[in-house]
Amino acid sequence: MVHAAYPLTVDQPYPREQWWVAAYGAEIGRSLMARDILGERVLLYRTLDGTAVALSGICPHRAFPLEMGRLVGDAVQCGYHGFTFGSDGACHKVPSQSGVPGHASLRRYPAVERGGMVWVWTGAPDRVDPALLPDHDRIGLGGPGWTVDYQKMVTIEARYTLLIENLLDLSHVTFIHSQTIPGGEKVAALPVDVVQDGDRLTVRRKAVSMPANPMIRAQFPGQEGAVDQEFDAEYWGPCLIRTGGTISDHATGQALGTQNFIHMITPAMPGRLHYFVATTRDFGSDNRALSAMNLAMGERIQPEDVAAITAIEQVLRSGTILPREISARVDNGALRVRRLLEAQIRAESVSAAA
Ligand code: FES
Ligand SMILES: [Fe+2]
Known part of the structure; x- marks a missing residue:
């Protein structure tokens, strides 16, 4: 049987404490797009001031793909029941009730735009370090x-x-x-x-x-x-x-x-x-x-x-x-x-x- 990570002989197929290119900068704009990165759906867009944002792309309410939702200012509104998340990933609004369930948030991936590329860090956020990017x-x-x-x-x-x-x-x-x-x-x-x-x-x-x-x-x-x-x-x-x-x-x-x-x-x-x-x-x-x-x-x-x-x-x-x-x-x-x-x-x- 071929080792699952062939040609590597380790248990995980890829490192996570790592920067990866998510998209060309020119691909990302004021409409929502999604790209799979290391097995996770990542949602990409720009805030009103042009900053590229990367959030987890599946709604934690009922797994609706968030790229099918819409942008409201800098926030993402899910297209299914309208849960709304800020560009920091935090859930701001649940239309059917007044409060927001605890832990309702999207993962925010640290993102850096350089040399026409948008890079995301897939490791632990406290270990993010732009010095680990290739020297552009x-x-x-x-x-x-x-x-x-x-x-x-x-x-x-x-x-x-x-x-x-x-x-x-x-x-x-x-x-x-x-x-x-x-x-x-x-x-x-x-x-x-x-x-x-x-x-x-x-x-x-x-x-x-x-x-x-x-x-x-x-x-x-x-x-x-x-x-x-x-x-x-x-x-x-x-x-x-x-x-x-x-x-x-x-x-x-x-x-x-x-x-x-x-x-x-x-x-x-x-x-x-x-x-x-x-x-x-x-x-x-x-x-x-x-x-x-x-x-x-x-x-x-x-x-x-x-x-x-x-x-x-x-x-x-x-x-x-x-x-x-x-x-x-x-x-x-x-x-x-x-x-x-x-x-x-x-x-x-x-x-x-x-
Ligand atoms: S699935 Fe997103 S709000 Fe219900
Ligand atoms: Fe070749």
Whole structure:
């Protein structure tokens, strides 16, 4: 029997003392929307002053979905019997009586909006710490001098760990993306270096003296000479992986620019995930053609990864007996991330038991 949290060997599928992306900021407005996050329905909206709010999304009276209710100022009125909850989650009004039952409130999730993303904290409220968010400035998500393009969010029928492992292992490019990433097999064959810095782990590849292909020439007009290009996969915790890196002129060693793909992963349920992708670059800010090219490429490549991980999820759910797992040298980074993630989840169950 496959372990329920495969490929992890812990009892809980995901850590809860963690920030996760709930939505793109642009998705949230003055109408109610709901999104499943770690098995909980989360209600998202903006107060009149524009602040993004995240509350539990099921009415505690008779389990009516609150996104089918309405906003009254900053408060949420349930669409079934009209119980009304403030943006702090407290129940203010029960239309059929004068008082409010004790403990009638919605959970409020701490929320932070940064770099075009709305993040929610799913852990204990007293342990919330914005310093635990990935460093948005370092990855170019919203800082000055960076151009950010956001891909459409997709919900995938697969456990989130399959996407994490997919992103840390570039050797799949040769097979899954043979039609969409020409020459990708050369990149996949580059030697891999795994560098760990605390809880952050980077799988590094560097292509040296690559001819300036049409993509490079589009990104850096006038670049005729060979380039050196980094192909990193940097794990910032289970919520975010950065891929991409800096492209430099080979002859001079001078950096031409950095382009990152920021993959943000949020478990919806044990076997379902939400996937947000932003491209960040520190060059060609006014070049809309580059943005269009990145988005078009993402739209062609992403379904190939989605198809691969949903196929694996189907195998895992089918109950079929799995062969004993074997790993190649290239899996080193993904295996170390498994251990990091397991340690994070185990540490939570120890602190919860204490
Ligand atoms: S179910 Fe929400 S008020 Fe009754
Ligand atoms: Fe891929």
